[in-house]
Amino acid sequence: MGIQSAQAAAHVANPFVGSSPYLNPNYVSEVQAQASADGSSAEAKVAGYQTAIWMDHIGAIAGDSTHLGLQAQLDNAVTQAQSSSSPVLVEVVVYDLPGRDCAALASNGEIPATDAGLTQYESQYIDPIVALEGNSKYSNLRIVNFIEPDSLPNAVTNQSKSACATAIPYYEKGIAYALGKLHAIGPQIYNYLDIGHSGWLGWPNNMSGAGPEYAKVVQSATGGYATVDGFVSDTANTTPSDEPFLPNSSLTVGGQPLKSATFYQWNPYFDEHSYDEAMYNEFVSSGFPSTVGMLIDTSRNGWGGSARPTSLNSSPTTVDTYVAANKVDQRPFRGDWCNVNGAGIGARPQANPYGSGDHIIADVWIKPPGESDGDYPTATHTHGDPHCDPNGTQTDGNGGTYPTDAIPGYDIPAGNWFAAQFQQL
Template sequence: MKRRTSVILAAAASLAVTGAVAQGLVSHAEPAAPAAASSLSQAAAAPSAVSAAAVKSLPKSMTFYVDPKSGPATWVAQNKSDSRAATIRSGVSSKPMAKWIGGWSGAPKAAVNTYVTAAAKKKKTPILVAYNIPGRDACGGHSAGGTSAAQYRTWIKGFAGGIGKRKALVILEPDSLADFQCMSTADANARQKLLTYATEQFKKSAPNALVYLDAGNSNWASAQDMSTRLIKSGLKNVRGFSLNVSNYRTTAQENAYAAKVNAQLRKKGAKAKPYVVDTSRNGKGSSGEWCNPSGRKLGVTSRVNQTPTAKSPEARLWIKTPGESDGNCGIAPNAAAGVFDPKIAVSLVKGK
């Protein structure tokens, strides 16, 4: 089955009408099991050894910013008398989650600067997602879009510049390295060059940002393929990689996959890297359904791992916004992709 993703890029005026706050990627299908090493990844030049200094653990005192204008927070503010508001406030909107930045956000430098500044005033670390790569969501198509290659270089440079020397945690381009089987070799190679450029911009302009290059999930690409793609996309320039963005795979499943990816990285002369896992809706794992399934549950809220090991994520994060619809389907047939739906949110809080 192809992986499906959705993004709502409506203007602010139409969002006000629906009460939704769209931030980017809103759904992923459960993809097919990993295939053997593809000819596409083998077509890339063999990676050379990568030298990197030992990575210190994230500070145990690090806590993440709660966005007062997130989709769930906006809904609660507009529906105070709704019987579900208290449940959503306590279970979802009061928790830290990622802010998605894309073509809908306006000038990236200004959008990122505004958000990072707000987090800094609260002495919290903001979680950001960069999501504007050309040919975005090549397999699923629901989030198809992105900008041109030339525009992307300017866009991602502005994104990094908006952070500057301040602290932020960034997830770089979800799905961008998991979509290769739906792309030509030329397009995949071009994407790797753009991602490398992006990592260089963060290294240069946002030296204190914790950047994680997205690596799909444990049921998407083989560890062998993914390790090659990561190396060829500038992994050496960033802190690590991210897993399970907008998906339902358990943390244990992602831990096992991360171990395989890191083993492959070492085998290819690169250093093992820290990783983070999206736990926004993996509390019960996957049911095999991707579009607003019932019975799923929130996972561990955004937090730094207090006892990190080589076989565990250094942070578990709500990267997907809990409660945003995957499309007109499942338990929210009347909620378009990207619209916050209280029924989905309550279902995730209660796990039923």
């Protein structure tokens, strides 16, 4: 323990280097049960990779009969650390803002977007998490917090939606509170803010608005820029890390740049790697220190199968046909996000996937592969999100209508085990 304690005491630039991953036993058992039922050794391997622990409602902190609470998870990590020569890294998703997911329905939260809701978020949700993570018996762990998926991206792009206009001030105050309290615990804590994905904030106007918005929120936190270690993209999404045959979004085909294709709609960032590099520059120019690191959730952004291109096809003569022939992202629409059909598990969690000189410091699995994104409304079940309806459609804001691309034949609430999706992934 002495060696391990000395290694873990310092706050490091990249906590994913030189650490041992903590595996959530609840997820491990889900995977093992499915793999056993299917007689699949390939499925069983998934249990060996780290996934994040979602604190997606107040009750998750204490846990229940089927899910370990945060204290039990951290206690398990301490036990693991006693036989580990390297610091044990635990990943926690902080996800319960007032008015959560104001532009979606499948993952709306339990706390209202009101002054009383903000007080509840701080006192009943953040404070108990801080008290647990701050217990001295966990001081030689590395605790990585992924802060409030989808929240500040909504602040950048969805101010015009009434639910978001109401919720966003509480997002900003709640996140600032969480960052300040978590950071104050000590050097074992690492905080990463969610930045959506390239198909959301990749357009120049959205990206230029992101830097100031995030800077405003972080500067209002006690501790300011020091409270944030970096940013994470593609949380619970399926956008590829790289489009290997579309490396240049300005490449001209038939007199038009590839970014003008219907699939990209003038968004110049086709994948998470290029997007995160650009967002890094945007954040640093907005005042964040150059030491911030970028993470990609690769849990479901691996596109494979017979439709995946294996080499460049340069013969198409229009941007739409060229993109269709060469993109690995097989969605009909980049806005499809709920239980997307045809997605696969992406790159395995690892530090420095592009080398130590790249701003992407790790691939992580935040969304546990095989847990549903959400269900959809029916005559007997009014809650849910139409985007999760396999027979539903959605629009791109420019007159285009697309299928949701949700896996057909299923209607499974968010977070519940989705066997068919896991098998497909």
